[in-house]
Amino acid sequence: MYPPKFDYYRAGSVEEALALRKQHDGKFLAGGHSLIPVMKLRLSDPGVLVDIGRIDGLKGISAANGSAKIGALTTHAMVEAADNLPDILPEAAGWIGDPMVRNRGTVGGNIAHADPASDLPTVFTALQAKIHVAGEGGSRVVEASNFFTGLFETAMSDDEMVTAVEVPSKDNHTGTAYAKLFNPASRYAIVGAGAMLTMQGNQCTAASVSIGGLLPNAIRCPSVEAALFGQTLNEETIAAAAAAVANDIVADDVMGDIHASAEYRQRMAPVFVKRAIAAAAARA
Amino acid sequence: MQITITVNGTTHTRDVEPRTLLVDFLRDHLGLTGTNIGCDTSQCGACTIHMDSQSVKSCTVLAVQADGADLTTIEGLANGSLHPMQQAFWDNHGLQCGYCTPGMIMSATKLVEGNPGISEAEIRHGLEGNICRCTGYQNIVKAVQQAAGEMGGD
C-alpha cells in the first residue's frame, strides 16, 4: 500500500533531531522497519518525519572496560555479525525478521517501538542493559528493566530518543542465551526468554533472566533468578527454577491471539525459560 | 524533495514526494519494473534489491532514505550476460511463475557472497524473507547451492 503524506526533515546531529522533532511535533525515522509498514497500512499518520538515519556516531559497536556500547543506528545485521557482544545478542539478532530486514532495522528503532513480540527488549532486559537516552535537557541512562513500561510504551517521552544501548561485554564466566517460540507467520516471538548466568564450575553465582512475547512488555524474572542463585545446575534444578517463572508473570497480563492462547503462552513460559537457562549455563 | 540515486550505474536526479516508496520510485519513476511488489508488510521479499551492497526490501525504504545511495536491481545484476545466480535458477528450474524470482535472486546473491560452502540449512534460513508460492523452494535451494559454489569467494 501507500503511506499518507508527511513532511520530511533530515537531522545531521542528535541536537538537530531533537529540535526538529519538537518544532514540528514529528516522529523519528531510523531504519523505518517498524514505522513504514504501519504507515503503508495507514495505521499511522505522523504528519512529520525526522530522519535520524544519517546522524554520525550513532552507528556501530564499541567495547571497552567490560562493557559494549551499541549505537542506536546499529543494524540487526551488525549485531548478528559482532564478535565482541555476549552470545545472546548475535543469536537473537539473527532471528529478527530476515536478512533484508536485519540490514535496515536498527537497535534503537526496535526498542523505541517496544513491540511486545520483539526479541531485543527481552534480550536487553536479561543483559541488564543501560539504555542511553538523549533529550533536550541532556542525556540520561535508563535500566532496561525500567525502560519497557507497557504495550508499545517506553520510559521515554516524545521529546527523547535512544542514542545507544550499553551491555556487558562478552566474558568467559558468563553465559548468555535466548530461546524463542516463533510465530509461524510473522516469525516474531510468541514467547522469548533470555538468560545471563555467571558460573563457578556447576554453581550459579549470578543469574539474570527475562521473559517477553507473552506480556505487554519484557520483564525480569526475580523468582527464577532467586531459584538459580547458588544452585548447582543440572536438568532438575534448571527445570525447577524455570517453573518459578509462574510467580513472575501476572496471569491477567498474559496476552492471547489466534496463534497462541494466553493459556498456551503461559505454559510455554517455563519451557523457554528452561531452554534459555540451559543454553546459557552451557556457554558459561 | 530532490534526490539523487544511482541505479545500475546510472545516476538519476528526481523530485519526489517524501512518501514515495523506493520500489515505486524504481518502477514508476525510472520504469524499472523488474522489481516486483508482493505484499504490504515487508514479509514476501519480491521487492528485494541491493542498496549500497546490501540486500534490502525496497517496499520498506523511502526513496528519500536512499538519497545518495548506489542501487542494483535485477535488471542491472549482470550486464547483458547472466549472473551465476540467474543461470543457476534457470539450470535448476528454480522458478515457475517468475514473480518472486527477481527478489529471490537478489536476496540469494547477497546470502552466498563469501560463503561458497553454504549449507542447505543456512540457505533455507537465509531465504526466510522471500516467499515463493510455486516451487516449494526445493529447486531454489539447489540453485543457490550451485551458484554459491560457482561464485566462490566473491
Add this chain to the structure above:
Amino acid sequence: MSKYMGKAVKRVEDPRFIQGRGKYVANLKLANMGHAAIKRSPFAHAKINGVDASAAKALDGVIAVYTGQDLQAAGVGSLPCGFNPPGIVTAPHMPLAVDKVRHVGDGVAVVIANDIYTAYDALDLIEVDYEPLPAVVDAKKATAADAPQVHDEIPNNTSFHWPLGESDTVMGAMNESDHVVELDFINQRLIPNAMEPRACVAEWNAFTEEMTVWTSSQNPHLIRLLMSMATLGIPENRLRVISPDVGGGFGSKIFHYPEEVIVPWCSKQLGQPVKWVSTRSEAFVTDAHGRDHVTTAKLGVNNDGTFTALHVQTWANMGAYLSTFAPMIPTALYITLFSGLYKIPHIFGESWGTMTNTVPVDAYRGAGRPEASYLLERLIDIAARDLNMDPIELRRKNFIQPDEFPYQTPVAMVYDSGDYDQLFDKAMEVSGYNEMIEERDRARQEGRLVGIGVSGCIEASGAGPSKVVTSLGAGVGLWEHGLVRVHPTGKISVLTGTHAHGQGHETTFAQLVADELGVPMDDIEIVHGDTSKTPFGLGTYASRSAAVGGTAIMKSCEKIREKMKAIAAYQLEAAVEDMVYDQENGTIHVQGSPDRSKTFVDISVAALMGHIPDDMEPSLEEATFFDPPNFTFPNSAHIAMVEVDKESGEISLLKYAAVDDVGNVINPMIVEGQLQGGIVQGVGQALLEHGIYDEDGQLLTGTFLDYAMPRADDVPMSALGRIEIPSPSNPLGVKGAGEMGTIAGTPTVANAVMDALHPLGVRHVDIPHTAAAIHGAIQSASVSAD
C-alpha cells in the same frame, strides 16, 4: 525416438523472468492512464445508507469517483455463477455493492486519480454511512433458523443441496459392518496468495469502439465471454482480453472478478486508460478463498480390513457471493472422488452450499479433490489404528486392481488406469519406509514423539468431457483448442486456449510440437493468453492443459504431417500412401527411397506458393478442438515423517517422499517442480495456513504477519519417484500433474502428526496442526490418561 518428449528441457520462458523482464499486468504503463483504488467495506454485513464522495472528488488529482449506484444505473450487470446444479438458488453480485455490503472487502466505490498515492488519499475522504447488521461466518451455523440472512433471495443461506447415492442403502451397509469410524471435522479456509496480486488495465478506444483489457487471469477467453454476456455487455468481437505473464494462480485467477468490470467501465466512461493493481491487503479480502468445509463422515470397515460403506455430509462455505465456479467445488469435484483408490461398495455423499459474510470461496489448487482425499485418508488412518493394522496394509487390502480398469466407482467416475500396489511398492522404496519405521520406533523408545504418515490419493484431472461437465451444471464445455501454423520459412506458431502462469507451456508444448513435426524447438513459438490471437479456449486449471490442450495441439500436428505428406507426394510424383514423414528431422521421403525427399522448409514454401495438389487448399495451418472422452486419473502414494516437540507442540517435518503416477511425462523437470510446489502447499494446509474470521466477520489473518505461508525453512527436500501408466483417455497418455502434491500433501502430513501422537491416545486434531493446537491435544491426552 523422441528428441524432446520426456526430457528435462530447460524452460524457454525463464530468461525473461530471471532478468526482470516478466510481462505482468502491473508493469503496463499507458499514456494518460488513470489509477484506480477501491473503497472497501470494513464491515462484514451492513446496509449502505449513503456514500458521500464530495471531499474525495474535490481532492487535487482525483479524476472521478463512482459508486455502486453509478454502475447499476449505467446498466452494468451482475457477476454470474458459471456452475449451476439443479435446484440452485442464486442472488445478484454487483461489482460494487449498491444497498448492502456482505463481507469485509466488498467494494463500495472506486476512485480514479492521476497517481495511485492520490487515489488512496481520496479513499480516506469518502464517507460511507453504514448501518451494521449481524454477521454469520460458519458454513453450518449459517443454516440455523435464526442466522442472519446474507441474501433475501437465498432462504436459510442455503444456495444448493447436492446429494449423490442412496443414503439409506449406504447406512444399511454401514450398520452391518464390524466397525464404523466416525469423524466430525473441518477442512479449514485457505487463502491462495499467488505472489502476484491481481491487476487489471483497461483501454477503451473510442475511435474503433473496442475495449482492450489486460488482466491477471488463468483463462482470458472465459473472462471475455462473461464480460460480454453478463457484466459489461460489450460484444465479444469488440472486446479483447489479454493475460500476459501471470504470477501464479492456483485457481484464484480463474474467476471473473468485480475489478474486471469496474476498471473497463471506468475507462469507457472517462475515455482514458485505467489501471488497478491489488495490494496484498486487498488480495486477502477479495481474492477467492479455498476449502472451508464442515463435515461429518462415517466409514464402515470389517474386521479383516475390508471397506464396506462411506457416508459423508458436508457444509461448504460459499462466502458472500457465488464465485464463478464455486458450486462445482464441493459437488462435482468432491463427492465424485470419495472412492479414492479403493473398492468401497456403498458410498453416499451430500453437500450444502451455504452463504456467509466472508470472502467468496472457489477453486483453490486441487479444488474439492484435496477435501475428498483428506477426509478419506484420515478416516482410513483412524480405521487402521482401531483395527491395529499397518496403514499401508489396510489400504492395499482395498485397492482397485490393475485388471479392474476401467473401474466404475459408486460415485459416477470411471477410473481409466492405475496400479496402486506398484505405486506403494515404489513409495516404500523411495521413502525407505521400513527404515523409517525402525527410526520412529527407536525414537519412541527414547520418549520422543515421532510419527509417519501415508496417503494414497487420486484426482480426476484434465477437465473434462464437455457433456459430462455441462450435465452436472457447468455453463461451458471443457474442450480445448490447439492451432498449429507453419509459416513459409518453416517457423511455427502454436496457438493454444490454455494459459500458463508458471506451468511452462512455452516449453512443454514446444517439446511436443518439435517431436511431432521433427523441427528444432527454437523454431516454435507458443502463443497464449490473448483473445485476439487465439481462438476460443477454456484456460488452465484442473490439471487440464497437457491432457486436453496438449492433445489438441498433437492432433493438429498430425493433420499438418498428413497435409505435408500429400504436398510432398505431389511434388515427388509419388503416391501419398508411399510417403514417410520422418519425425526425427522433419523430412518427407518416398518409402524405400530416402533420397527422394523434401525438407520441412521445402514443403512450407510449396504450401505458400500453391505448389500443391489441385483439390487442396494452400497454406499450412491446422486446428483441432479436442473434447476428451474422459477425465484422467493421476494417483499417488506419499509418505512423511514428523517429530513433535513434546513440550511446545512444535512440529518438524523431517522427511517427505512422493511417488506419483501422472501417466506419460513430457518434461520430468517441470512435473517434479509442480509436485514439489504442490506438496509444500499441502504441507501448508496441514501445518500452517488458516484463514480465520471472528464471529463479527473480521478476517483475523489479513496479512502475511498473521497468515502463515510456508517458507524455505519450513520444509525439507522431498524425495520424488514416479511410475508411468499411460492414460487411455488421451493419445499422449498424460495425466494431470499440477494438483496432486497439494491433494496428497495435507493428509500425508496430518496422518504423520497423528501417528506421532498415537502413543498418547490422540485420535484426531483438526488442521492446521499448529504448535498451540498440538500442545493442547497433548495436554488433554495426558489429563485423560491421569
